[in-house]
Amino acid sequence: MLHSKRRQKMKNIKKIYSTTLVFLILGFAGCMDLSETIYSELSKDNFYNNKLEVMQGVLRPFTHMQAWLAPTGQNGYYYHGEMAADQVAWPQKGRHGYDGGDHIRLHNHEWTIDENRMRGAWSLMWEGLGYVNAILEDVEGLDIEKAGMTEEERQQIIAEIKVMRAYHYLRIMDMWGNVPIITTVGKPLNPPTAPRSEVFEFVRAELEENVSMLEPLSQELVGRVSKASGYAMLSELYLNAEVWTGTPMWDKSIEYADKVINGEGGSLTGAMALDQDILGPFKNNNENSPENIFQFAFSRKGGFSFGWGGFYVGYGNTSKIWDVTYSGNNAFVVIPSAFDAYKENDLRKKEWFLFGPQFEYQTDKPIIATEEYVGQPLVYVNSIRRNSEGATGEGSMVEGEENSGARFNKYRSGTKEDPNYQENDYIIYRLTELYFNKAEALMRKNGGQATAEVVSLINQSKKRAFSEADWADEAYTPGTLTLDELLAERGREFVFEGKRRTDLIRFGEFTTGTWWDHEPDGDPNKTLFPIPSIQINSNPNLVQNPGY
């Protein structure tokens, strides 16, 4: 009797326990789900439903590219190319602009493997390449039926993406030379370094295979890669082939320059031609300039305007010079020797630079300085030295003042009342460059001697910068157009266009030339930047460039 009682009691307790257990398990089972809900981002599974959406992915690399390619204030390709070259500098101006010595080291070619800004450039440019690879993967795996597209459309888009990838590699190769060749996202880990010649070959093959599939340039293609821009890339690639691979390929450079010049790649205006207005390619309606080939399509109305203020505009007091609403950091100035490279009668000197006393837009009311010359009129001078302290001589990178150096005025936004205010596109290639490419290639084939054809090509460009009266004295002849002169003229024509370092390297001047405060160290390894140490640390298969 007692026995069974106990048993029953045990049973009862068990019942209670098991009820509790069931109760708890119920609780657990319902709520062990740890999946995340995405609200403010997109899942690939429910995107790419039509061509518009696919193109929204295809164009992502462009919105990123402007950050490192255009002078928009970031530490990318543009910053490093120009700061290491002989036309523009960011000197210390009193208490401003020391910035840890970053710009000084670039100017002196004393950069280290730990440069923060170079780390930024590496990161920005490879991020761009990553966007290209990401969308390429997505388009290659695209359900075209779901997206309502044809296979032909897909193949054309793939060509467009591959040309973009080649362009990224062109610029990466220009900076660092020997880098991994990566065509997928996130894999392989620890990709190995490929020598520059292999990178070159990869770029060459990708361009040659895909450019022909691109559409010709037209107004519909503003801001995108077209046949014309692909040809321009090829012309640039072959022009630099001797530097990048050791083998000159002048004929190929000429071949592709000709394709552009002849309009085989299309045109924005129906016929490819030099813009006779020297400000034309840079105006706030420059998508209508007949010579523009490849541009980053900025638009204030569209929601994203080209902001060169960070690098090229003074503090708030200078906005009134153009009657605009933006201002900048008073950062980049023109190196005195670069400004002196223009003759006084060169219209480009007058139109593309700010110099001398500054006034409020279309008035004679002076702009007032705020730093060394606080309270006094602002006058930009062609020297970088402590004039306020009575300094004389050449000055230096640490001796700038608020008014040191001539300033950038090549792109102009229009006044804030202008209907096209800040609609300027950033120009990556324009026809004039192909003229120069072809001229240079012809000259080099000809033992460095100019021919009539060469002179004609360069004079067509140069003529725009002089009055009819002056032209007779300024026109080149086969005798006056030497290779040195070609480099100088190329500098004058493409000042501020982010190409100077590449040109100096090709002409052998980058590590041997002297300009203003810069003394050459003759180290040929300086033609490549070092791979940032943080990347070397994280990828054991990366090989540092020689000399670092």
Added chain:
Amino acid sequence: MKKVILLHVLAMSKRILYIFLIQCLSMSLLFASNGSAQIKPIDKVQIDLKLSNSFVEDAFSKIETQTGYSFVYTNKELKNLPMVNINSNSSLYDILVDFSKQTGLQFKQINKNIHVRKVDDLRPQTPVSIVENPQETVSGVVVDQTNLPLPGVSVLEKGTTNGTITDLDGKFTLNVESEESVLILSFIGMETQELTVGVRRMLEITLKDDTKSLDEVVVIGYGTQKRREITSSVSKVDEKSFNQGGVRSPIDLIQGKVAGLSITRPNGNNPNSGTAIQMRGVTPLTGNLSPLIVIDGIPGGSLDLLQQNDIASFEVLKDGSAAAIYGTRGNNGVILITTKKGTAGEARFDYSNYFSTDVVAMRPNNLSATQFRGLIDQGLISSNNDLGADTDLYEELLNKENLSQYHTLAASGGTINSNYRASFYLNDAEGIAKENSRRQYGARINFNQKGINGRLQMSSNLAVNLNKANLLGGGGGDFEQAVQRNPTAPIRNPDGTFVETEAFNNYNPLSRLQNRINERNQQTISGDIRLTFEILEGLNIGAFGARQQNGFNDRQYRSLKDFEQRPNSSYQGTGYARKYNELSWTDILESTVNFKRIVGDHSFDVLGGYSYQYSTFENFAVDNSGFTTDSFLDWNLGSGSAINNTQLPRPGMSSFKEDNTLIALFGRVSYTYKEKIFAQAIFRREGSSKFGDNNKWGNFPAASVGWDLSKEGFLNNTKVDNLKVRLGFGVTGNQGIPNYQSLVTLSTGGVYPQNKVFYQTYGPSRNPNPDLKWEKKQEWNLGFDFSFYKSRLSGSLDIYNRETVDLLNGYTAQQPPFVRSSIYTNVGGIRNRGVELMLSGIAVQRDDFNYSITFTGNVQNNTISDLSNDFYATDFLEYGFLPSPGNLGAAIRVTEGGKVGNFYGKEFSRFDESGKWLFKKADGTEGYAGDMKPEDLKILGNGVPKYMASLSNSIQYKNWDLTVFFRGKFGFKILNTQDLYFGNQAWLPNNLLESAITKNADLKDNPQYSDYYLENGSFLKLDNVTVGYSFNFMGKTIKNLRLYATGRNLLTMTGYSGLDPELQDTGFTTGIDDRGFYPRTNTYTVGLNVTF
């Protein structure tokens, strides 16, 4: 869609589950309730009862339901009883006689209760008796140690539910069964006392304070332990030890009270600034550095919902062996906050208030107009910098008439089985700066109830805080202007408009204060309910549900007259308005099973539980400009013309939402042997939605042991009252990274045209890391608790060594092949070591004079043990980037094997003849700034205090009390960036600090970062002096009245030349005195507490 349905199902199943639980419990309640039946003798009550082979308990409960009587017995009485068979329709008396025959139980009816006893012989002589009037009436008075009567003390006859509560005068009267009856007297914060009634009919009982006793109850998360049983490092600070006077944040109440817990207010006494909290040095590289705050069981509780008068105690779980029960979020320690509850007894009101004012203690020493003109006379700047006026802008920014006030009224009371407390408050806090205030009001309501013979307990809280903050003033920028603005510049032009000076980074802060609005309206609420049911003796199940919700609406407006909106700006003279709303909420559901059992000398306490927490965050922002009138302010956003006028900055709009989930299973076993050996083991398995599919779940084990040496013979007859040694090890985690880091998603990338139409573009949002896993901290803690000389000297000592591994951080990604520049991954480790000491001594202990001293102190050392993993390595991480102008780079660098907080840079050598900087180079030579190479840079000092200490003196003399509290941090360097930028003549024509023409007069060069600006930061503050007087009211209406006056931050002893050496010393950016010049103040407070 699938996911949404799943979520619904999930939510439903939880709901059903809890409804089910509540149903079960309320059913039981129904059965247990006895209505209001007339009390009849049991022989007059007829019942119909048929039972066969039934448990006695079941029979009792059937009778209880039918009749309304309650059986009173202890479980021991009913052990080993035979099953009973009843088939009767007769009086209850007869049934009980029958019962007695079968079981040998004896029954005695006293009023509604039927007392059950077991007698040895099977046939008791008087099996059933009826006592209409209980035999013994006992009465008494309960007082505390100071002989003040204690109202509300619960008086319970042991083994029964017979009980009462003392009245206002501490008196009670209770009828008990016999002289052998035992009374249990209990009161929160007092030691529980038991005594046998005996022959006395008038008892005088003194209850002793329980706070320092080893039986003090300490909250340890999902439960409590007695102080003596604690085996890990847990500090408790209760109300009596709180910092006094008005506090800006409730956490300030324990500033300096817990060794190893660093609490700093980097922005002075600004009512809208936060508090930086850190335990035992920095652990994570990313995420929240603060300990997990748990308010009445709600993890992640909002401090905004707490008022100083509502808090009963703080319990700080310092080491891993204690914090592991909160696994994932325990890396930074856990602070458990318990709010006050109502107590049984007569209803009482507590009203408290204070009024306080801030007075500037220290302001920056910038040049006056006269001194500035002196520089013009010296030719250092041109005479056109003399703008004719004599302005002290700093003074103009002060709100000297600032008065903060605080009122709170709490009503509380209850019975033995239920109690409540409701408090309401109003707080109007004004800062020392103009347009710098916070007004808040709210309530906290707590209700607790027991039922079913005390087996079911419910406790619930509802708290709400509504506050309105004026964020416009008090910003560091305004005070920076006050330092650097030309002191000869007038504030206004003769026509009343504001004067804007044109020098670098200048604006007129008074114009800003006049022409702008920046306000926040915030609402924070939380509600929780906890149900605990005792299934069997010692076996409890509990369920806890809580929601905390926080939302705010920001409004900003800039008038047409504001300088930023001026006609020449991009706003072209129009107004600007912005709205920003944020809403976040967290749902928590937890269930626990708890089992306690004592078997001989062994005592066990076993806890098991499940926890589910779902959090979501959302916001949206809209802004517009082009307002041609100030009439609307921000109340008619659509009227701004920027919508259609593309010449104006584009109107902005954005919205965002994210969520995350944490799920855990946890258990804890506590074991005690003879109250001498203690052990505890914890295991928590927790999953977080934030991690990769492969690593969502982490395990967090912990174990600790304690040995009370004073229980051993060899310590008898010594001065040692208590000596316990503890050793613990625990693993905790960190998940403080952004959501979605393991997922591949696309996000917006800016607009780009397709055939000239600008569309949004989309690209990869991040580098996903599906292998992302928990950051884990392993911590050893060795501790000693001791008390000597009859507890005149007591304290504890803790030594810890902890290593955090798999540090989560956004590290530089391998590019290529990754797309984005950083990737969240687990790399490296940090080691923290330290010693913490708490000593408490009673210097004088007499009837009318008591003097006690408490010291807390700690030593800490934080080093980076590792910065690499299999596929990632870095040489250093940088912090503390110095701002414009100059952008002098990072001030702080952590390296593998290096200490946290090392200043890294150039070593100052001297100024050359022309006042240029010369620094020491690695090769022993000197060089100018431009000559310094990376190899010339070195460690210059460390910004993390090595030692922290506080000393609290507490004196009571008759009705007076006095607290004097010192607090200090020692052994660290401060980078004085104020001196760096403003103590330099290169800053001209902006105004300077006086040091530019005194200490730094030789310097004629632009700012450079070097050890020249590092100063010894050690300081000692007289942090709090409070004098109070308590009146001896024994009247009926006012029971207690105390008046007090407090001074806070009264005196700072330091060699540091800047405003305040107390800086942010948490995280990785430490020891940098930035350019915010918010004034440091002395705060004076008077207040009263009254109970009626």
